Amino acid sequence: MAHTENSKTALVTGANRGIGFEIARQLAAQGFHVLAGVRSREKAVTASEDFEKVGVTVTPVVLNLADSGRLSAALSELELTSPPIDVLVNNAAILIDGPGGFSSSFFDMTDDIFERTWETNVLGAAVTMRALIPGMLTRGYGRVVNMSSLAGQLANMGSGYPAYRVSKAALNALTRVVAAEAGASGVDVKVNACSPGWVRTAMGGGAAPRSPEEGAETAIWLAMLDSAGPNGGFFQDKEQQPW
Template sequence: MAKKIIKPASADASGQGPRIALVTGANRGLGFEIARQLARRGLKVLLASRTLTKGRAAAKLLAVEGLEVEPVRLDVTDPDQIKTLARDLRARPGGLDVLVNNAGVLLDPRDGRFLDSRQATYERTLATNVLGPLMLCQAMLPLMIERGYGRIVNLSSGLGQLDEMGSGTPAYRISKTALNALTRIVASDTRGTGVLVNSVCPGWVRTEMGGTEAPRTVAQGADTAVWLATLPGDGPSGGFFRDRKQIPW
């Protein structure tokens, strides 16, 4: 039986209502779990999915748990959709406080090697995993800077660490290294504005992307992203984290 819906509680001390969070690719996997955990903490969550029917179905699942989230359509590779969403958010009272760039693809064949890799795989992977978050940061940052508060979390991966860079899934690896560069650049450009920007590696998590052999649950994988999305004002910016601890680039 459906539980009574709990509307987002006031999550900021200023009395201006709950913090508003946008989570991309939130219809399943880690994005869905991040949306759930943020809603549980009292944030108003915009659950973004590229297919609105999937987002609505995901929102209904959370409603059964008593969590109210708002499904929004967003294909992160579509600049027009990003601009329209930013315009809509600007027209609302709360703007946007938190952006979780979660949507991602892993299109390389399993154990795919560099010499066998194809240009189209790089183009599609970089469009979703790098250009999407980049365009979203550009569109949403002004809303955050104006209000002196923002948290941006980029879902990266240990496969993007230069420190441990090796072969296999080259398009995915390169995309996550580039995403980490975006984190550093945006963190640097927003220093002193109240916006904190960080990358997270969720570990190897049981989702459609991670597969059934992955050791971590989505709840374990989402924990550090949720922590970064709700950091206090004196929290870190420009870092790369796993299990709430900084890791090398």
């Protein structure tokens, strides 16, 4: 869908497949100019074709969240070359299978798996927020959606996939800190986190009960909140969850 002068611009990271693809597709269908963050030029080409197949036009941008050192420069360049970014959806994340991965014990977790998970799931989101929210605050409008998980919920924390759990708990903490700063600014910038539930994706697997469309629903809602909407919350199915 062509965007108009008045349409908003959204950046969705990890947008070439799964929930991120569906969030980008739905925002584009709503009239947003969507920047679809992907990890490589090859994925950018494939993503363009995949979005065209489902009837929307997006602009792929190469952002490797696993390389936080270069990510800041890439985002600075993006701000110079794209319309102002009104909506940021931090969707890109990894869950590494292996020691410290999906089913193993914390005591089997390797430093490498912990570091790789932390860099993408936490540092990547921190860098994007630090780069893009100042512009939102200056312009007086912004929506940030951090794609978290009930796996990072301290209220019901248990064992299993320790690196992923810790990273999502940290992302929730980042959400609270940044939302408090945004809220203190007095302008209409909102920062929230959400859990998509267990979704049929490469990460969630084929046995998951939810479709990517269902997994994207709460993120779309948070991306399009009006000025009376929540700030600094954690949601699943549009309902607030305990941290």
